[in-house]
Amino acid sequence: MSRPNQGEKARAAPLFKAPKTPAPFNPIPSSSPAFGTPAYPIKPYQQAAPPAKASILPIILPPATLRPLAFRTFTKKHSLTLTSSALQVLATFIGRHCGTEWREEGLAERVLEEVAKSWKNRNSGVIVDGEASDLKDILKNLEGSMSGGRIVSSRELSRQNSLVLGSSQNGEVSHTRLGLRPSVLGREDSQTSFGMSSLEVEEEEDGDDGLRDPRKWLKVIDAFDQPRLVYNVGKKHFDRDTSKPSLLPSASHKTQVFRNRYNLIHQRLLRNESFQTSTFEAKAPLKIYSSALATTQQSYKLTPIANLLGRNGTSHMILGLLTISPTGTLAINDLTGSIALDLTHAKPVPEDGAWFAPGMIVLVDGTYEEDDDGGGALGGSGGVGGTIGGKFIGFFVGGPPCERRKMTLGLTGDGEGGVTAGGGFGWVDFLGVGSERAVGSKMRKLEQRLLRPGKFEDDIGGKGRMIVIGELKLDQPRTLQALKKLLGLYAAEPEEDTPMTFVLMGNFVQHAVMARGGSGGSIEYKEYFDSLALTLSDYPTLLQSATFVFVPGDNDGWASSFSAGAATPLPRKSIPDMFTSRIKRAFVTANAEAEKERGKKTDGEAIWTSNPSRLSLFGPTHEIILLRDNMTSRLRRTAIKFSSSKAKEEDVEMAGTPVATPEATPEPEAEFAAPEMDVDADVQAAESHIPDPAAENASDLHVARKLVKTILDQGYLSPFGMAVRPVLWDYASSLQAYPLPTAMILADTEAPAFCVTYEGCHVMNPGSIVAPGRRGVAKWVEYDIRKKVGKVREALF
Incomplete structure (x- = not known):
């Protein structure tokens, strides 16, 4: 290699030459040429220099000045309630970080919007408390993302807040909506932060006066909007079903419906004291001779059906689903197998106290009997997941x-909101309005403040009333006359005592006119609702200060257009808006007139919901189920008739009724009874018969109790087979009556009107508004929300 001359300037090798680009703009070193580094490397990403932080002049912002803007953002837009302590915290935060430009530049509105969204994503309840650690965490995260009074990275901030406790694809916080204990809160903070000591409703200004109306805390929950929860046997808790629901799901979803029903009842049964073996007492024999299925002196044990194999002649108690086998005999299934059921000598418990039909989950106490040939199982299934050989002879069914x-x-x-150390499902949000543990105690105190009792303890009046109107057939003129009489009674009361809610149940037409039943079609169907709108317009005070809830029946559109009035799948959607537009217009007109005449804005409304649906008042404090179904006749048609039960009118065997016993043998007294006399039917009908009111009331009360016990024991609003009463598989969770609601409206026109309380649940049946068999009598139910007691009322028209 030749050396350069002394006059020449030394030059470095090209490898060691500095790049033309200044070093600060090329911080990434080049790799070896052996790895294919290009001669002119790609210019790396140049991060922009952070902008100079704008100077903010902090101010002291009074909470009263911020209150209108906070009320509009939290209450009007996001349905949240700000306590005075939360308003003080927000005013201090905005005054410090937004400064003098909080109003002109709209900085405070953006901060409040972000705080409200973050609070709802955390599912911290409907009341924003200033002492809650959730609010402190939100403001702490927000403070680090603000520059010059503006939120620099609001998108990343929202994403961060939504993932604090785990979120789903829809942005909903799955863990907190399921009621799990938030990891951010400590045990002590989780109890005090949801308290209501700092909520002062009386100190709120005029802009918050609407929150003093109990109707503001009323929410109608459509069955298709209700959270879809599935019981997880492994975790012993509820999981949210995150799959997209469909009206045409795969066949496996049908199996999941019955599996979830069984798991719910099974876990409920195992937590019963009668199925928990005592440590200090000897086990009692497995026999039931009392009127109740469970006693405190006995403890029972459930046996899976698959475990019956090889145990011939032994007594067991099984829990399973009553079904009709392909051979036409009665069978019982559980998650392990199926077995033929023999109820020839069975006795219902309590006797004649409930119906038992295929599709229900029941307890059967009896003996297992193998086949005479000694076969273990049919079809070589080994008894697991198939039909078990032999039969189960039941002695008691309950x-x-x-x-x-x-x-x-x-x-x-007494249910004041305290929670035991053992747990329960207090953290589960079953309706999407907040869990019992999160907001229950606070809502009860709010209810006591807003729903004050009357002058006398026995008074039933004021805002805390719900008026339940049964079947309203608009194609019959007498129906509108009865409705006018009913509405006139409540319109005559003072405006401050107007009932909170009017519940109107279908069917709204006598025949399925959408399927060309009776006379008419869709045009006539709309005209019927137009006539109802004219009737409601005569009582503007009720339209201005009450909420009207409409529940459809099987004859209403659109479902009746293809079912022709037969049993439609549950749940079913509400009546389309194209038929009810005139009624909604009547409410808008009434509210506009009130604002024009008195200068006071009213917000009466009409809500068209599904069947079934739920009413939530004060969060989880009051849960009321609304169901329109003629269930009594269906139970009478499909229920099992026991040989031990006396034949009564409501147990008459009809076509298609599964018979659990052969022909009944005559009683000994019947051999010596006098022969029956021939009676002329025409003469008997012409004679005057004086009815016995006491006997009729006793019979009606018995039917009511029998119906209520059947439904609530099953914990399901459609305890029938899919062929008898179809169910939309992906929405079957909305039919669960678990936990037990505080009240239930079961509109059954084929059963007598009643108000019955069973295990703390008040069940009401208004029947039809036009009392059948009585001319000029209107009948409905008035429910006092404060006392949780209903009363059947009548009036002449």
């Missing part, structure tokens, strides 16, 4: 014992 609501949610004492 429904699974019902569980009170406060026991399911873990409430202690």
Whole structure:
């Protein structure tokens, strides 16, 4: 290699030459040429220099100045309630970080919007408390993302807040919506932060006066909007079904419906005291001779059907689903197998106290009997997952014992919101309005403040009333006459005593006119609702200060257009808006007139919901199920007739009724009974018969109790086979009556009107608004929300 001359300037090798680009703009070193580094490397990403932080002049922002903007953002837009302490915290934060430009530049509105969204993503409840650690964490995260009073990375911030406790694809916080204990809160903070000591409703200004109306806390929950929860046997908790629901799902979803029903009842049964073996007492024999299926002196044990193999002649108690086998005989299934059921000598418990039909989950106490040939199982299934050989001879049949609501949610004492250390499902948000543990105690105190009792303890009046109107057939003129009489009674009351809600149940037509039933079609169907709108317009005070809820029946559109009035799949959607537009217009007109005449804005509304649906008042404090279904006749048609039960009118065997016994043998007294006399039917009908009111009331009460016990023991609103009452498989969770609601409206026109309380749940049946068999009598139910007691009322029209 030749050396350069002394006059020449030394030059470095090209490898060691500095790049033309200045070093600060090329911080990434080049790799070896052996790895294919290009001669001119790609210019690396140049991070922009952070902007100079704008100077903010902090101010002291009074909470009263911020209150209108906060009320509009939290309450009007996001349905949240700000306490005075939370308003003080927000005013201090905005005054410090937004400064003098909080109003002109709209900085405060953006901060409040982000705080409200983050609070809802955390599912921290409907009341924003200033002492809650959730609010402190939100403001702490927000402070680090603000520059010059503006939120620099609001998108990343929202994503961060939504993932604090785990979120789903829809942005909903799955863990907190399921009621799990938030990891951010400590045990002590989780109890005090949801308290209501700092909520002062009386100190709020005029802009918050609307929150003093109990109707503001009323929410109608459509069955298709209700959270879809599935009981997880392994975790012993509820999981949210995140799959997309469909009206045409795969066949496996049908199996999941019955599996989830069985798991719910099974876990409920195992938590019953009668199925928990005592440590200090000897085990009692497995026999039931009392009127109740479970007693405190006995403890029972459930046997899976698959475990019956090889145990011929032994007594067991099994829990399973009553079904009709392909051969036409009665069978019982559980998650392990199926076996033929012989109820020839069975006795229902309590006797004539409930119906038992295929599709229900029941408890059967009896003996297993193998086949005479000694075969273990049919079809070589080995008894696992198939039909077990032999038969199960049942001696006693009963429904699974019902569980009170406060026991399911873990409430202690009189249900004031305390939760036992053992738990329960108090953290589960079943309706999407907040869990019992999160907001229950606070909502109860708010209810006591807003729903004050009357002058006398026995008074039923004021805002805390719900008027339930049964079947409203608009194609019959007498129906509108009865409705006018009913509405006139409540319109004559003072405006401050107007009932909170009017619930109107279908069917709204006598025949399925959408399927050309009776006379008319879709045009006539709309005209019927137009006539209802004219009737409601005569009582503007009720339209201005009450919420009207409409629940459809099987004859209403659109479902009746293909079912022709037969049993439609549950749940079914509400009546389309194209038929009800005139009624909504009547409410808008009434509210506009009130604002024009009195200068006061009213917000009466009409809500068209599904069947079934739920009413939530004060969060989880009041849960009321709305169901329109003629269930009594269906139970009479499909229920099993026991030979031990006396033949009564409601147990008459009809076509298609599964018979559990051969022909009944005549009683000994019947051999010596006098022969029956021939009676002329025409002469008997012409004679005047004086009814016995006491006997009629006793019979009606018996039917009511029998119906209520059947439904609530099953914990399901459609305890029938899929062929008898279809169910949309992916929405079957909305039919669960678990935990037990505080009240239930079961509109059954084929059952007598009643108000019955069973295990703390008040069940009401208004019947039809036009009392059948009585001319000029209107009948409905008035429910006092404060006392949780309903009353059947009548009026002449």
